[in-house]
Every structure is written in structure tokens, then in C-alpha cells.
Amino acid sequence: MKKSTKLAFTFVTLASLVGTAAYAEQDKGGDMRDGSRWRLQKAVRDSDGGINFDQFSEAMNPQLKKILADNGGKVTVEQLAAALEKARFERMAKRMIERYDSKGEGVLTQEDVTAHQKKMFALLDKNNDGKIGKNELPKRGDRHHRQSEVE
Known part of the structure; x- marks a missing residue:
């Protein structure tokens, strides 16, 4: 598997884990604390009616993306x-x-x-x-x- 594919898979997995935890928190009556739902809604509103994967990825958890980038793609x-x-x-x-x-x-x-x-x-x-x-x-x-x- 190519390094970029592994990195993308790792990011999607981590984003899914964060999203799952946030969704579970939302089910308990809370809201998504990391703000990814708000950023996702804003990205869709600011687009021409839909967002592609790159836009989705950018909106999900920029803090996690930065941490990964700061640590060479692995953390x-x-x-x-x-x-x-x-x-x-x-x-x-x-x-x-x-x-x-x-x-x-x-x-x-x-x-x-x-x-x-x-x-x-x-x-x-x-x-x-x-x-x-x-x-x-x-x-x-x-x-x-x-x-x-x-x-």
C-alpha cells in the first residue's frame, strides 16, 4: 500500500474515531465538542451545494490534522x-x-x-x-x- 494511501486511511480512521466519540456524546444529550459538525455544516453552506472529500477532510478535525502533520504523519x-x-x-x-x-x-x-x-x-x-x-x-x-x- 502506498504511503499516501496509508496516511489517508489512518486519518480517516482517526477522524472516524473522533466522530464516533462525538456522536456518542451527542446521544447523551451533549453536542459535538470538537466543533466538527459546525465546521462541516459551514463547509456545505459555503460551497455550491456539496463538498468533495478534500473539503470534507479539511472541515472535520483540523487540530488532529495539524498534530499528525507536526509529527510526520504518525502519532x-x-x-x-x-x-x-x-x-x-x-x-x-x-x-x-x-x-x-x-x-x-x-x-x-x-x-x-x-x-x-x-x-x-x-x-x-x-x-x-x-x-x-x-x-x-x-x-x-x-x-x-x-x-x-x-x-
């Missing part, structure tokens, strides 16, 4: 896990800096963290006595609502 479990973990933590770090960076400098300082914590404390200290009492703690499920008020 081990360890390499894939490390790349996915790195990308996940980079997204988390970016969101944290966006949330805390009060000056919009793209960096996180102790000053930013303290200012954010003071805002959160003030929101929780409903009676303004300088303490957070048990009755002022957020109820289960309130966390997301309170955090969005702070931001």
Missing part, C-alpha cells in the same frame, strides 16, 4: 495526548488571562488577581460587614451566574 498515544493537553491548557490559560487582565495587556499580574478577588468578595459579602458568612455563600449551581456578574 503515538503519548504524542496525541500531550498535544491535546497542551492545546486544552493553552485555551484555559488564555481565558484566565482574559478574565483577570484588567488593563488588557495580555499578561496576568498579582494586582489583576487581587482586584478580581476583591470584586468577587464584594459580591459575596451581601451585608457589607467585611466577612462572608455561611448564608452569603453561593448555592449549588450559582457559581457560573455569580462569576459572570464579576466579569
Whole structure:
């Protein structure tokens, strides 16, 4: 079997596994977390009514395609896990800096963290006595609502 055929087969297999996991997640009431369904729908909308295999392949999972390209077309479990973990933590770090960076400098300082914590404390200290009492703690499920008020 030619190297390009093996690579295409490997990619389709990996994409199918990712798609199967996403479909299973969707069946549990979730949605496709990797965004491939959205990218596929966008590709079809942007086309003249249909997409060919190359367009389909491009839309499915560009992150996986990049990881494979960065590793010479083959990736081990360890390499894939490390790349996915790195990308996940980079997204988390970016969101944290966006949330805390009060000056919009793209960096996180102790000053930013303290200012954010003071805002959160003030929101929780409903009676303004300088303490957070048990009755002022957020109820289960309130966390997301309170955090969005702070931001």
C-alpha cells in the first residue's frame, strides 16, 4: 500500500474515531465538542451545494490534522495526548488571562488577581460587614451566574 494511501486511511480512521466519540456524546444529550459538525455544516453552506472529500477532510478535525502533520504523519498515544493537553491548557490559560487582565495587556499580574478577588468578595459579602458568612455563600449551581456578574 502506498504511503499516501496509508496516511489517508489512518486519518480517516482517526477522524472516524473522533466522530464516533462525538456522536456518542451527542446521544447523551451533549453536542459535538470538537466543533466538527459546525465546521462541516459551514463547509456545505459555503460551497455550491456539496463538498468533495478534500473539503470534507479539511472541515472535520483540523487540530488532529495539524498534530499528525507536526509529527510526520504518525502519532503515538503519548504524542496525541500531550498535544491535546497542551492545546486544552493553552485555551484555559488564555481565558484566565482574559478574565483577570484588567488593563488588557495580555499578561496576568498579582494586582489583576487581587482586584478580581476583591470584586468577587464584594459580591459575596451581601451585608457589607467585611466577612462572608455561611448564608452569603453561593448555592449549588450559582457559581457560573455569580462569576459572570464579576466579569
